[in-house]
Amino acid sequence: MSNETETLTRFAPDSGTEVALPVHTDLLRLATAGSVDDGKSTLVGRLLHDTKSVLADQLDAVHRASADRGLSTPDLSLLVDGLRAEREQGITIDVAYRYFATGKRTFVLADTPGHVQYTRNTVTGASTAQLAVLLVDARKGVVEQTRRHAAVLALLGVPRLVLAINKIDMVDFDESVHTAIAQDFAQHARALGYSDEDVVTVPVSALHGDNVVERSERTPWYEGPALLEHLETVPVAPDPHDVPFRLPVQYVIRPRTADHPDYRGYAGQVAAGVVNEGDEVVVLPSGARSRVSMVDTPDGRAQSAAAGRSITVLLEDDLDIARGDVIVSAEEQPRVTDEFDATVCWLAEKPLSPNAKVLIKHGARTVQAMATELSTRFDEQELSSVDAPDKLELNEIGKIRFRTSESLPIDDYADSRRTGSFIVLDPSDGSTLAAGLIGVPLAPLASAVTR
Known part of the structure; x- marks a missing residue:
């Protein structure tokens, strides 16, 4: 995760006008997963709607489509199911990336399909996630697809999970149902290597908004946070800085101008670790050694740069370096x-x-x-x-x-x-x-x- 400043624009659904967002320095990448008809798209639509991250014409289209289906309330899942074929079939078949923000954090959400045959999309959506929201139907509990998705998330190294027990209203907000499902999933999560602190369980009703953005009075027995509250406050580790430095070279920069006649820089995004001026580095796969003479950034020269930062590195020696090479820490090499x-x-x-x-x-x-x-x-x-x-x-x-x-x-x-x-x-x-x-x-x- 980059801690660089990011900006985002959202629209007020009632007016269609742009609303300026505060500058965010905290970004959470999350993915959703769950079985078919668990209400995943409705949950995501609820998050987008209640954080006012929807265009006015999009919301109008949802109201019209919902009315055409004979629904008395808007079907918020249509905010996610953007493809016409998906709407006609009533299913989500692709990974949909959504962007929204609150006053505390910016979010990039990958909504993945629930069908068994689209597990590959779950892999795509979760590959960069720092947290995953895994939905289950309160009436069905943990099913095989829940275990499959959890296994894939564990395989991809997603560090934190939220088990959203959806449709809690369909079981009369029964605490015992929530407890049984939470205990069942916790046992499975431990077997996959997750600690109890890595998994949070939230009873929600995506349709009615219970415990999605605000805590619900209909679950007085639940003392934890609403889903959005947890997403806003959960500690998220940034890209690792305490691991060896890695910089895949994407481009060699040689401007050849009068102001910079000898400039030769190696540009890319820091994949891991931290680089400082004066660090000894090795270029792989050739094995050539040198020292960092300058770290150049879009904001000018910097003494150091950490994972997630796009930089240009200049070296003390004139080495044969090309796109695809990797500049790494001399002390800890891959x-x-x-x-x-x-x-x-x-x-x-x-x-x-x-x-x-x-x-x-x-x-x-x-x-x-x-x-x-x-x-x-x-x-x-x-x-x-x-x-x-x-x-x-x-x-x-x-x-x-x-x-x-x-x-x-x-x-x-x-x-x-x-x-x-x-x-x-x-x-x-x-x-x-x-x-x-x-x-x-x-x-x-x-x-x-x-x-």
């Missing part, structure tokens, strides 16, 4: 290898077979690669684990060994999300085939979801 194991979620209709030739995009570098071994497949739909599978199909998660044509500087995903992850591309057309995580164990995940 491993440089042309062969590694990774857990991947297969996102394509075309299955992966052993010895398939692919492209791997790691940071700003894309290299040829081969999937030399399919070690294990975890089928999140069947909640089973299979050794030495003959292929990996859509939505399946597996452990794969890759061999690359060029050595890559890699970290474990648990240490650095940016340099510990990659995507797999189709060499024929460049389409995305899979998302990969380095050093993420698969076996504990399979055993946890079957408990």
Whole structure:
């Protein structure tokens, strides 16, 4: 998460006029997940509506569409289901990114579909999330899809969960129902590696707004925060600064002007750690060493820069550095290898077979690669684990060994999300085939979801 200042504009739904937001320095990236018809889109729509983050004409369209369906109140889920095909079918089938803000925090929300066959969209939406809101229907409790989504969120390293027990009004706001579901999910979350402090349970009615933005008088037994209150105040760790410095080079800047005849900078976004003027660094994969002579930012020269900041680094030595190289801390370097194991979620209709030739995009570098071994497949739909599978199909998660044509500087995903992850591309057309995580164990995940 970047702590740089961000600005956002929202509109008052009653007038359609722009409302100036205060400057925010705190950003929370969150994702939603849940089974079909758990009310996820309604919950997101309620958040957008009650924080006045909706255009007036959008709200008018929702009122008209709701009236056409014979509804007496607006269907707030339509604020999320932006595609006409989705509205006609009454389902959400894609990842919808929404932006809203309050006086305390700015939010980027990824709303993912609930259908089993769209697990790949859950992976996409949760890949950068710092928190996930997982919905369950109070009448159904924790179901298989709940456990699947929780497993995927744990696999992706999402550090905090909110279990929103929706439709609490449909069970007469019964405290015992809430308690039973919370205890059931807590046991599963612990098996996935979450502590009790990492998971918060909130009873909500997205339709009526109970405990969504404000605490409800109809749940006097619930002493915790409303959902938005929790989202505004939950501690969110910024991009890790206490890990080794990593800067994937995206562009080499040489202006060649009279004012800067010798300027040669290496631009990119700091993926992890902190860089200071004078730090000794290594350029990978070449292994060349130098020291940082200047840290340049859009705001001018800086003594240091942390993860999430876009910078240009100048070095004391004139080195051969190109796009795709990585500038790293000399004291703590990643491993440089042309062969590694990774857990991947297969996102394509075309299955992966052993010895398939692919492209791997790691940071700003894309290299040829081969999937030399399919070690294990975890089928999140069947909640089973299979050794030495003959292929990996859509939505399946597996452990794969890759061999690359060029050595890559890699970290474990648990240490650095940016340099510990990659995507797999189709060499024929460049389409995305899979998302990969380095050093993420698969076996504990399979055993946890079957408990």
